[in-house]
Amino acid sequence: MLLNKYTKEIFRAKCNPSFQSIHCIAYLDDDIGDVLPYLNSVLGGFTYLKDPPAVMFKIHGKLITVYPREIAINALRDEEEADNILEWLKKEINETWGKRAEIEPSYEGVPKTKVLEILKLLPRTNCRECGQTTCMVFSTLVAAGAKKSDDCPPLIEENKRKLQEYMSQFRLDF
Secondary structure: OOOOOEEEEEEOOOOOOOOOOEEEEEEEOOOOHHHHHHHHHHHOOOEEEEOOEEEEEEEOOEEEEEOOOEEEEEEEOOHHHHHHHHHHHHHHHHHHHHOHHHOOOOOOOOOOOOHHHHHHHOOOOOOOOOOOOOHHHHHHHHHOOOOOHHHOOOOOHHHHHHHHHHHOOOOOOO
8 A cells, every 4th residue: 555644634715715615735644656657547647747746637627636745636615525535546546556567657648639629620600609709719618628519509510520539539527
């Protein structure tokens, strides 16, 4: 077992204490830096940093950053949600470490969507049928995973298929 214990700190953002969500930082008793590239492979981190080492995930609308000695989680409903995510991560970290001989470590994040590549497939008429002011705004929302090809009514079937194919290579778990 790589990660045994941690202590957590729950807090609201100091810049806007009226926000409903809370944040959590778990301070790890053990250095888990060696598992980060394996964890990146298993969970598909969207960003991997080599120096200082860290891997970031977007899971269920939460931004989770795992460092060698701490874990940061944003936009939590409550402390119970923080506990659930931390326990899930502890299990994932330890299982990944136990199976590391079978896992190819990854030192790269997943590829990022390109807004202009999405825009090229859209009609570019700024018709507003999707509810957005411009096709550029719509393509930004598609890139973030907030809109899909079906949300653009005038999009022709061929470009709809191409857009779905393009977006299928990205992990957008929001």
